[in-house]
Amino acid sequence: MQLSHNDENKFSLSRFESMLKTNDVLFFDSAEFEDIINYYLENGKFALAKKAVKLGLAQHPTSTNLKLFKIEILVFEDKLDIAESMLSELQQLESSNEEVYIQKAQILSKRDLHAKAIQVLKMALDITLDPAEIYSLIGMEYLFLEDFENAKFSFMKCLEADEEDYSALYNVMYCFDFLDQKKEAIAYLNMYLDKNPYCEVAWHQVGKQYFDLKNYEKALSAFDFAIISDEYFIGAYLEKGKVLEKLGRYHEAIENYRLTLELDDPTSFTYLRIGKCFEKLGLNELALKHYKDCVHEDPLLDKGWIAITDFYIKKKNFQKALYYINKAINIDEDNVLYWKRYAKINNRLKFFEEAEKGYKKSLDLGNYELETWIRRCDILIDLGEFDTAIKNLNQAVEFYPNTAEIEFRLAGLYFSENEGEKAYFHLNRGLKLDAEYYIVIEELFPNVFNRKSVKQIINSFINLS
Template sequence: MFDDFMDDEWDSLDDLLNRYEGVKKGESSGMMDEDDFERVIEYFFQSSDEEQALLACDIASTYYPFSTSLQLLKAEILVQGQKYGQAAMVLDELEKFDSKNLDATLLRSDILLSQFKYDQAAAWLEQKVNDFEGKDKVELLLELSDVYDECEEFDAVFDTLKRVIAIQPNNEEALQKICFWADFNKRLEDSIVIHTHVTDIDPYNTLAWFNLGTAYQGLKMYEKAIDAYEFCIAIDEKFEFAYRNMADAYMRMKWYEKAIEVLEIHMQLAKPEDVIFEAMGFCWEKKKDFHKARSYYRKASQLNPQDDSIFYKIGETYAREKQWEKAVKAYSVALNLDKENASYCMAIGNCLMEMDAESDALVCFLNAVKLKPGNKTTWIALIRGLYVAGYYDEALTQIEIARENCGDKADFRYFQSAALFELGKSKEALIQLEGALKLSMNKLKVFTDLNPEYMHRSSVSELIARYKKK
């Protein structure tokens, strides 16, 4: 049957083309109506025969000079051929007898965009907005929002979408887009006003509730965000992103049990995702159930084996349990995936120090310093490692190099003082300790953690007491 239908279509088209040839020759028996001409024009156009398509347009216009559809078809063919000037002239003629044609209005905008005249396209559409009502006006405004995006007038994008929602509060495209632009333009308060109004007049508008929750969440008003998401899933219990965002809000409030409950529902509804497994792992880690945390991190790594941060997090759970060897293995996988990550080098180094593999640990700390020479944290890890390993002279040398890269820091002076005490240079050590106290009394713990016995020295305790009184 389908083949018979296609045969009939081709027979009909062949007959139509024969009649068109008759019209071209001036034969009266070949008369065609407007739809017939459109089919012939589209046939030539789809056959990539632009010249014949335009000729058919011109012949058709002699019979139907006021046909909007034929004029539009000709303009579209010219636009496809990048003959923008000629296309604009056709639209000029069309607008003389049909000035409020939406397709013609949008096509002229397309012409201006094709010529990279974004501001002119926006001005043209703004000029024509009030010529239309209802759905046509909405369609024009949505096009205008895209044009403002091209112009990089991002606030205007938001305002235009707001106009769409004012006309059509349930417009899905506008609601989806305005959520992004509210966050991008930091117009979250405006978004709350817009979507509160929408939910007042249309309380079953799922997207409006979701957008309201997103706006509250962006302003760190997490409880209000959760309330909005609750309405969202009450209307549509399978709205995946509402569960995702709700879980994030609970996590930011440190309500990890609630976050886990919501994530479990999300996992029942949606396909497995590494970010969801990772979030579950994070929640269990915060609850100090490191075994469960690792199980979810591993699930995340199976879906995204190139994500080094997941292996680092696995290492962190082992480190929290003081399972240093397993932690080193996990950190090493992370480092293998991102060889330029100084934090991973330091993490491995810290584990090796706990395992009394001080020489290997110092190599890791040196690598971290090479990767991040301007980062104070990497230097502190190296200097502490040298101090703990008993390389006091080398620690002093590295402190000077650290100052060259990071400037004079209180931490460096506390380490310098400790190293000098260990070398028996008490006078110099006290000078450095006083310098450290002047820079930051709050970081004294750096010094006392290295060796609590220092506080038993009267000269040290008296010096610290003087600065505590200040």
């Protein structure tokens, strides 16, 4: 019985791995070594690929393809000088071998010489039998240069040579998206679909473009065509569900999301979206159940914990909201979205010290929104920690240098600390920026507001009744 090529590969692999275990030396022809090395590289078994290259060159020292595999591995390991030296020798013997140019371009690319890499790859185009691969590599080099127009053109040429290269199609769309050319992207996809009317990937991409343009009816039609082209295309069902949500057709959205659960393993994202739909329908128990399924499926998905927390905040059940945000923080204590909610919930519960801790942690994690600085300051004022409040606002000024809300608070704090010169400076500055915000002093520092000198200064900017 004659073996198929696939069976031969499996047999060669089996023999090779058996040889490694027993230390016996078996003979393989160079083509067998090439298949073995290619298999290991494609499956990420790098150490075994290196062994196969070494043994292959020991048995076939003149094999060009095995040398090229060695060069590819050297490039991967960043041993660029050695790889370049080997490649120079090989190029003298194999000047018409496209792989020589590809590896030379890879070396140039690794050295951030992307324009030169493109020149070399264009030379390879003159001799290649597979222009799709070369155009794809050229496109990637243009992406490194952030030249998205030329990258887009290269990936389009790749698709002309191989219409089923969906990675190239995704790259074309990436370029269109980066260039914010949504209408042009739709025109290109329609042209592509004229030749490939049952390409589910292209229909899916058309749908996403229309979704971004808020043309939900056309997006829905595109996702329907994607599903007609491939009834097992999970991405199309998910995107269709999102469109139906936007159209307020929540029951239909749930049906589409549930179909994905039947087609593949459940995902936290699907449970989250189903929960959102049930919440919009007022079916709170079902919404909560799916939010809990979401965080059970992926405890690190912040949107799941936030959905549960916000659910209870809307119900004004702040104790339960606090319970769930604490669970979230225990899982990921560096998530700023958790700490922001932790602070707001504690503030509503009048746990001011905990609320201040939450706002401080939010700031420490890089959440420099004005609201965070202001809310922390107001809590520190309530706690009587004026020095810390002043330090907090002086940091805020670095990010928001001309903000009346900050200036009036600083004025009130400095008056409270009997630092009149600084207080009057910030009061005047606040009034010049926006006099209407004098109300900050009236609400937060009533004793300061009732001072005759303070009222006189404010009256000079605004008439008080």
